[in-house]
Amino acid sequence: MFSGIVEECGRVVSFERRREDSRRLVVSGRVVTRDLAQGDSISVDGCCLTAVEFDEKEIHFDLLEQTVRCTRFGSLQPGDRVNLERSVRLDGKMGGHYVSGHIDHVGTVVSFGMVGGDGRLEVEIPEESAKYLVEKGSIALNGVSLTLAEVAGNRFTVWLIPHTLRLTNLGDLAAGSPLNIEIDLLAKHVGKLIAAYLPKGAV
Numbered sequence: 581m582f583s584g585i586v587e588e589c590g591r592v593v594s595f596e597r598r599r600e601d602s603r604r605l606v607v608s609g610r611v612v613t614r615d616l617a618q619g620d621s622i623s624v625d626g627c628c629l630t631a632v633e634f635d636e637k638e639i640h641f642d643l644l645e646q647t648v649r650c651t652r653f654g655s656l657q658p659g660d661r662v663n664l665e666r667s668v669r670l671d672g673k674m675g676g677h678y679v680s681g682h683i684d685h686v687g688t689v690v691s692f693g694m695v696g697g698d699g700r701l702e703v704e705i706p707e708e709s710a711k712y713l714v715e716k717g718s719i720a721l722n723g724v725s726l727t728l729a730e731v732a733g734n735r736f737t738v739w740l741i742p743h744t745l746r747l748t749n750l751g752d753l754a755a756g757s758p759l760n761i762e763i764d765l766l767a768k769h770v771g772k773l774i775a776a777y778l779p780k781g782a783v
Contacts, residue, residue, distance in 0.1 A: 582626075582681055583665070584720045585676045586663040586724055588611040588747070590607040591658075595657075600645075602645065603648060604640060605629070609638070618633070621666075621681065622664060623723045624664060625723050626721070627651050630642070652759055655758055661749040678765050679723065685706055685761040686759070689755055699745055701740060702736070703738070709761075714728065718764045719761070720760075721738065724748050726738040726740075
């Protein structure tokens with residue numbers, strides 16, 4: 581479980597196929613490697629991955645092809661920045677919102693621009709998840725916990741303060757960029773529970 585509060589931006593060192601059905605992703609990092617143990621979970625652009633090898637500068641992850649297909653990882657290149665976060669500790673602070681690290685969709689940036697010192701990001705997601713978008717609700721984009729400012733069908737807008745732009749890779753986005761989307765976990769559970777008591781197709 582994660583909070584969506586990114587600790588640092590790492591960079592892709594390499595992303596190579598190891599077998600027909602798996603790849604090895606190597607990412608640089610200095611903050612998230614502290615107190616890291618083999619088998620620990622790390623959120624990489626919002627996707628929960630297992631650290632299989634590491635040292636003080638790099639972390640190695642094994643990815644199934646299914647993970648690559650269901651995330652934006654298929655477009656990763658060496659040098660690309662990725663958002664990193666260690667799993668939440670029960671004795672620590674809880675900011676952001678509950679983020680599982682399970683990506684629901686690969687969204688598409690409609691537009692991104694600066695308004696004053698802040699960033700305005702508009703994103704499109706598949707129609708089937710539009711019902712979970714609520715103004716002032718939460719969403720995770722590339723693992724970053726954000727608040728939905730505006731919702732119009734299957735498109736939504738979030739605003740990014742300078743701090744978020746400095747500490748995450750969201751400032752690297754441009755129209756057409758893919759990004760990992762995790763819908764608010766609470767919204768999905770409530771939607772499923774309500775659907776069980778309504779006529780089929782009503783939710």
